[in-house]
Amino acid sequence: MVDLLAARLPNLVTVFLGIFLEASPFLLVGVLVSSVLDVAVSTDRLTRIFPRNGVLGLLGGVTVGAVAPLCECGTVPIARGSVSKGLPLPAAVGFLLAAPVINPVTVAATYTAFKDDLRILTLRIALGVAVALAVGSLFLLWPRQETPLRSNPQMAGHGHSHARAGSRLIAVLDHAAHELSSLMIYLVVAALVAALLQVFLPRPQLVALGQGPLLSVAIMMVIAVVLSTCSSVDAFVALAFSTTFAPGAILAFLLISPVLNLKSGALVIGLFRPRVVLPLLSASTASIVLAALAVNYHLL
């Protein structure tokens, strides 16, 4: 055991730092956008831009997600910042679920990887939108006066420093520094867990655990959570499994990876209240399993 650890420690450090370095820029962009929203955009303005109607707001959130070139590490802080400024929860959930799956960068990468089988790209976009709309609509019933966000002691009372700072730029950077410090813990812990699982739980052993239309979906979803690959490139990882697993399992990987991997899952759990996290993650998982099984048994 000690020998194994010693032999694989250098790779553990490399994978840990690799995940951290690759994900940090997206988290930084997300934190900066969220800070701009917090400091420079008034609640009135944001709620004026977005439709008050819940269904239209949800459609708006999904539409904004389709054009925002951000992976899941960036979208979670933006969704949180938007909600704290008064954006209705269904719109934020629609954005949160749609953006990493159907943004232009992800679509281009999926096209490049699967240009020999465009059904995968088409179904990823269609099912990604369907899951975002289905899960987002669950939150149409969320009472507006109840906050869906966890309280963050590190950010509490932070507004005082804005007044001292004087300029909006300093205020944005100051807010971003606080938010970064409070969010980075989720990324660090997720990167460490993902690196440990990657280095000590080899992919071939996971693959060997299950085949068939049902089990392959479950295994590919576990692999997606464990690998925690950035949504902008996960199509290439899925491609490596495309001869081993059924198309539904590949789609399950492509749909669940941006929504519920160790990085984004940790951020969602850290920022939103359990009353939001539980239905969000369980409904997303259930709808993706159903969509994948439908593909395996009926569509492809």
Place this chain on the structure above:
Amino acid sequence: MTMHRLWRLLVASPALLLALLVAKLWLTGTLRYYVNDRTVWIVLLGGFLSALIGVAASYRAWRSSHEPGPSWRTLVFLVPVIVGLLVPARPLSAASGQASSLGALQLASHVSSGSPGDNFGTWIGALADHPDPSWWAGQHVMLVGFTAQQDGLPARSFIVGRYLVTCCVVDATLLGFPVQLDHGTLPAEGRWVQVTGVFGRRYWTDPHGTNYPLILHAHIVPVTVPSSPYLSP
């Protein structure tokens, strides 16, 4: 400046240390040990944004006489940064658990030819395009990669391989060719080598049923890790 004030300044702004880590890895040419060539600019952008945020936080800590001490969240943020600054950078090696067997051949057709003078990507790309054994037989080849072992390889053989990295090392997939030695001892696993040889008519079939042409009459020379150790799509 007292040590206490310097420490307070550092922990007030882990973002500044993150920027320092990115700068260190870039200046020492080791950033490509962690991310793909195409992703380097994204990490550099992250380093720039981090520096911007870090300078603002440090400025406030410098001006403030009653800045609170570091929170445990800040200390967790510092862990990867300190590890990256202190531990020598190393590329992913053959001992990796997650990608210890050769990846699916569909990926081979997505590998770019790579930098000038490094033809590993070109040969790997040819693997997907030319399943016919007669295309390979007799072709001279020179490859730089690390050595790896696989189940079912012929006697006195090893894989000369490189990782295909699409974004960062988390998505690494091993690609390579089997090499069979005429004589001599096998190089240690994970060692970077230059292999010069000739493709033979014989194939080695991996556990997934993929055929790989064997490199024969190989001459092996140890080399240092290339500046871009990974293949790109």
